[in-house]
Amino acid sequence: MKHLQTFRLIEAVARAGSMRRAAEDMNITASALNRRIRGFESEFGSELFERLPGGVRLNPAGELLLHHYRATLSDLARVQGQVADLTGERRGHVSLACSQALLPYFLPEHIATYRTEHPRVTFSVKVRDRAEAEQELASYASDLALVFEPIYLVDFEVIQIVPQTVHAVMAASHPLAQKAELRLRECLDAPHIAPSAQYGVRHLLDFAARKGSRQVSPVIETESFEYMRNYVLHEQLLGFQIPIGLQAPADGSLVFRPISARDMPAGSLILGQRRGRSLPVASARFALRLAAILKTQYGADPTG
Amino acid sequence: MKHLQTFRLIEAVARAGSMRRAAEDMNITASALNRRIRGFESEFGSELFERLPGGVRLNPAGELLLHHYRATLSDLARVQGQVADLTGERRGHVSLACSQALLPYFLPEHIATYRTEHPRVTFSVKVRDRAEAEQELASYASDLALVFEPIYLVDFEVIQIVPQTVHAVMAASHPLAQKAELRLRECLDAPHIAPSAQYGVRHLLDFAARKGSRQVSPVIETESFEYMRNYVLHEQLLGFQIPIGLQAPADGSLVFRPISARDMPAGSLILGQRRGRSLPVASARFALRLAAILKTQYGADPTG
């Protein structure tokens, strides 16, 4: 949209922290950029940036305006989606932030299915931990978030919530692989590999361990669940993940067992959006679909 | 705001129903206007107008877009108000639609008072009957409405509600001027002048009369309460109005008496805004002030 170019430039300057760098990013000269900013500031009635030696930084007025811009952009996208609906076309864009567990199986499968039915709908999939995901929604950078155990629920509107019991992941040859269900104690006694602190799985583990006056003491700590799943095939360690991110391989090399509910309650996988926002049509429809799938595949909402 | 010029043009075309007329209104040539519209339509991805012989008309896509524009405008005004607050200045604009009864005393007094405290706040005051006032809010043409007995309460969010008993207005020499309170029967028996059907006062009168198997049969019917107040000084008729629009003149020529609550319940004077909208700072503050004044001057909210 051409009429929003000035806002795009403002955003670029805010991101770059300097007019000259932003000018380069946007493929115009610093002078042109500078004059657009100054021109807008004067018609807006207030400066948007603090001029510092070495660059610029958004001032509070600029923050407010940038927020307006993002809200405008999002509303315009919604309108375009509605118009596309009017003309009978199913097109649009869905932007989604999700936890790592959704990457290997769940999202690829269901986005692919959705796209066979609606080939003109495109997707962005970002990986964000539970804190970042909310930020993503708040800044309108993503329409939807599908996150395990989000932290702050302010401005986060729950669309669907499903329980996910943490599972221990291990090689088929691991001694504990014989049991159908594991006690937390057994897991902590065995050498283990654990996700780092920002993840919901780790948070649940730490919490449950403290309650039993134990602690999680991983041999390896990692930010990557994929790394964890692969590593336990090479050394006899226990890993931890939620079932939506797990699938038994055909060769039977990897197995996973739930941790007893007596030791650790199930966590919540939550599909949500920014509170009060009306989503673009494409995102809204996809959210409905996703909610239905989660509900039927992963059972009733534990909160009622 | 320069970057919204195209939207202003689209709105003008929608209002004028023809590009050439809109071009004249906006002081540009029809060709320039036409090319901007076509240009925008092509980047937007859809036509906004039906081209008819004899002019154009918004199509559904255009309606959606115009709605987006108005929402954007309103949000931008809110942001500008917040920024003005940041810089310590109290400026901004309050737009208000109101019933006639507020014109003679109430609004002039309180807007003037407000402006002595906040000289940089400007006002628009539009007179609208109770149906039009809601339309005014819905289209973002006004921020606030202060209306007696609004009709449809959809999308109308009540800020403050105060009771107003309908009063009979008459010359001091009128026989009924001796009594402190009038029965509806007495009023209908006497020759009277009444507001036309779209007004809340008339609506209450008609309703109460029907309940007593009577009917309002005015000698004169008028859209102007000012006319009514002045007319009863020249002929011995009863007029009707609510007390917020009445003030006893110094010379005692005009008197007004309440109609008994046994015959007719008090109506509601309601201050409201568009549901769910976050108002510009100036309007929000003025609304708070107005609500406080209404509450203290005209007693408790009858609905609780």
Add this chain to the structure above:
DNA sequence: CCGACCCGTTGCAAAAAATGCAACGCCACA
């Protein structure tokens, strides 16, 4: 049934706005 009229649209030249280039003053840092 046809001419007058109003409509949206388009070609082309003029006017206006945005841009690039070069230079200036400023401040931090070495």
Add this chain to the structure above:
DNA sequence: TGTGGCGTTGCATTTTTTGCAACGGGTCGG
């Protein structure tokens, strides 16, 4: 005290927008 990055400004150039005139199509009244 120089050096390099920063925001900003004057000026020539390029790009965009506008106004003018004309075209084709439709309605309406004589």
